[in-house]
Structures are given as structure tokens and as C-alpha cells.
């Protein structure tokens with residue numbers, strides 16, 4: 148007799164990652180021999196720089212094959228603190244390794260932070276559209292995610308006033324992400340400053356996901372650590388995945404007040420323990436061989452920049468329908484002209500069926516009138532994909 152699986156209440160409301168679902172559909176079409184232009188992926192198409200791969204291989208030979216401390220090897224935690232200190236304003240107290248927890252990707256750092264800081268009854272403001280995992284992580288922490296929608300005329304960014312209007316006495320925190328996935332929008336210094344001041348006034352936790360910080364085109368993106376009026380409620384999250392083309396190595400980190408860092412380490416110690424030793428050594432090379440790393444990042448960001456410009460050109464007059472992509476590697480496009488209740492999903496399905504291009508419907512980010520196209524692929528492929536998007540937009544539903 149086979150018995151059916153009834154999910155526990157812990158996960159009953161979890162949703163499948165739409166980004167992964169689109170990638171799976173594109174893979175299955177490819178397996179049937181149908182060539183698909185995949186603009187669904189959220190990872191750099193570059194290989195991890197050679198000096199990092201070589202450092203990892205050497206570390207394995209030198210014995211980096213065992214458990215490490217849950218919170219990461221001391222040298223990497225120090226390198227992460229030093230990396231953050233380079234951005235601190237003059238006179239600010241430097242971060243130390245005691246404030247750093249290394250995790251299996253920034254995703255785990257975000258999850259640990261949500262588990263450590265939020266619980267039942269807590270409300271957490273999520274500027275929306277946003278990366279969908281924030282909602283699910285908050286759900287797993289049994290807190291309530293409160294989406295706060297940004298206006299199209301501001302690149303779908305939210306203002307401090309909009310956040311304040313959504314707050315209640317139960318509000319405990321806000322999730323920030325600049326440059327933003329899915330929109331590519333970047334918060335200005337002033338916008339960020341106003342939000343940080345608001346959070347500070349209310350004593351809210353600020354979890355600032357800065358995984359795309361180094362990938363900005365019009366000007367360097369601002370980190371919350373450059374502006375925060377206080378650090379006792381600030382958790383910075385970053386990692387090597389996007390800027391260093393190291394998605395598969397799974398190394399991210401949080402920089403948080405020591406008590407929070409300890410609590411996050413405790414969560415991690417009972418779930419995954421330390422991130423892979425070899426990956427920590429790879430990240431150590433990435434963060435300490437600064438000149439080589441900067442050269443590699445510059446090359447990749449220049450390529451993303453050139454693709455960004457090329458896809459904007461390919462949009463032509465449809466450019467007015469896109470959020471200005473000042474960072475990350477995503478184009479967020481308003482397809483509401485396609486009509487229906489969920490124009491983004493309708494558009495994405497039609498695009499895959501008739502033009503063989505995979506994109507992510509905006510409903511994945513709680514904004515069903517939009518689609519997300521990633522240009523983390525060759526320029527020729529990205530432009531071809533965007534030209535097909537324009538053809539479908541012009542043809543209509």
C-alpha cells in the first residue's frame with residue numbers, strides 16, 4: 148500500500164521557485180531538440196577566474212578536506228571583514244571577524260538572519276517586486292512578509308514614506324536589495340539613507356542583501372554599511388556568487404552584531420554545519436588577491452555593461468516599458484499590454500512556445516504585469532532574445 152505525502156505545516160505554504168521552474172521547462176524543450184534562448188537564468192555565464200580555481204585545487208592538496216568551524220575559517224572571516232572595511236566611511240569602527248558568519252551561499256545567510264531575528268507575529272517589510280526567496284524564508288521563520296510595492300515611475304523602488312505607511316506596531320524589519328533582483332534598479336545614496344534613518348528611528352532590523360553590489364553600470368552602487376546611522380540592527384549579506392562568477396561554490400556571508408552572528412552560527416550548526424572547506428579557500432583567494440579579483444570583476448562587469456546597452460538598444464521604443472537597469476543583469480519589462488489576469492505568465496508562455504525564449508513571469512515576484520529577462524548570457528543571444536520579445540510585444544496577444 149502506498150501512502151500519500153501530506154506536507155507538514157512547516158512547508159505547506161512554500162512555493163516552488165519560478166526561476167527554477169522556467170529553467171526546467173527550457174531544459175526539457177532542449178532535451179527534445181528544440182533550441183531555446185534561456186533568459187531565465189540568474190547566474191553569470193563566466194567561469195570562475197583561474198586564480199581562484201587554482202587556489203582551491205591547491206587547498207585540497209594541502210588538506211582542506213575536513214570540517215571547519217561552523218562560522219567559517221578565521222582567515223576568510225578576517226578577509227570578509229577587511230573587504231567590508233574598505234567601504235566604511237572614515238572614522239567608523241572597523242568590522243572584526245567576530246561579526247562575520249560564512250554560509251553556504253548568501254541565501255543561507257539570509258535564511259539564518261530571518262530565523263535569528265524574526266518569529267511568529269513579526270511583520271517584515273519587503274520592497275516588491277523582490278527576489279521571491281525572502282517571502283519564503285520569512286514564512287519558514289513563521290513571520291509575516293509584508294510586500295510594499297514600488298511605483299513604475301521610480302523604477303519600482305520604494306520610498307521611506309511608502310515603507311512607513313505599510314508599518315504597524317508589529318513591524319520588526321525590512322529586507323533591502325540594491326542592485327535589485329528582479330528589476331536591476333539601484334537605490335541612490337539619498338533613497339537608501341532615508342530608509343536606513345526610518346528603520347533606525349523604529350528600531351527595525353535591516354537585512355541588506357548586497358549580492359549584486361559590484362555589478363552596477365551608471366555609478367558604483369551604495370552599500371548600507373556606508374550610510375547606516377547605527378549598526379546594532381544592521382545585517383549585511385553578500386557573497387562571491389555573482390561578482391566573482393562563483394555560484395556553484397556556495398559561499399556567502401553575513402556581517403552582523405556579535406550576538407546575532409552567534410545566533411546565526413547556532414542555526415547553521417544544527418542544519419548544515421560549515422560551508423565546504425574547499426569553497427572557503429576559493430573565496431579566501433577571491434577576497435585576498437584583490438588586484439587579480441578586481442581585474443576579473445572589471446572584465447565581467449564591462450561585458451555585462453555592454454550587453455545591458457545592447458539589449459536596451461534592441462528594445463527600441465519598448466525601452467519605455469523597462470525599469471532602467473542600472474545594476475545586476477536583469478531587464479524588467481512591463482507586458483501589461485498583453486492583457487489577461489496574469490499578463491506576465493501569458494506572455495512568458497507564448498514567448499517560449501512561439502519564439503523559443505525563456506523568461507521569468509513577474510508573478511514570481513508578486514508583480515504579474517511584468518517579465519524578467521536575464522542578460523547573463525552572450526551579447527548575441529541576449530540581443531536575439533530581446534528582439535524576439537519585442538516581436539511578440541508588437542504582435543500582441
Ligand code: PLP
Pocket residue numbers: 189251252253254255278324327328356358385386387388394397398399
Ligand atoms: N539574493 C539575491 C537577490 C539573488 O538574486 C540571489 C541569487 O539569485 C541570492 C541572494 C543568492 O545568492 P547565493 O548564490 O549567494 O546564495
